[in-house]
Amino acid sequence: MPIDSIRRLFGSELPIIQSPMAGARDSTLTIGVSNAGGLGSLLCGMLSIEKVVSKIKKIKEATTNLSILTFFAMTCLVITKSSTQNGKHN
Numbered sequence: 001m002p003i004d005s006i007r008r009l010f011g012s013e014l015p016i017i018q019s020p021m022a023g024a025r026d027s028t029l030t031i032g033v034s035n036a037g038g039l040g041s042l043l044c045g046m047l048s049i050e051k052v053v054s055k056i057k058k059i060k061e062a063t064t065n066l067s068i069l070t071f072f073a074m075t076c077l078v079i080t081k082s083s084t085q086n087g088k089h090n
Contacts, residue, residue, distance in 0.1 A: 011066050013037030020070040022046060027055040031062040040067040 006015045016038030018029065022045075033040035042059065044052045052069070059067055 010039045012039045017041070027058045027062075030055075030067050031059055034059070034063045034065040034067045037065070040065075042067065042069050043072075044069050045072040 014037040018033040020041045020043035030040035
């Protein structure tokens, strides 16, 4: 994808997309990247709903530039001896 296409797609000044990072739960980096002209992102998968709402408010107060929220969903598959014998997994 050409650089101009990325910029137009996200409406950012620079063709930079910040990778969401588990453990970086502060919105400061998201705000900084967005204000610098890139696409800032905030990983929300490890946050409570209340924390996500709080961080969204902080981001919206600090920048009018686009930023994204990312989530991940994981399902733990538990395989037991009995589940493999009957073909079902819990």
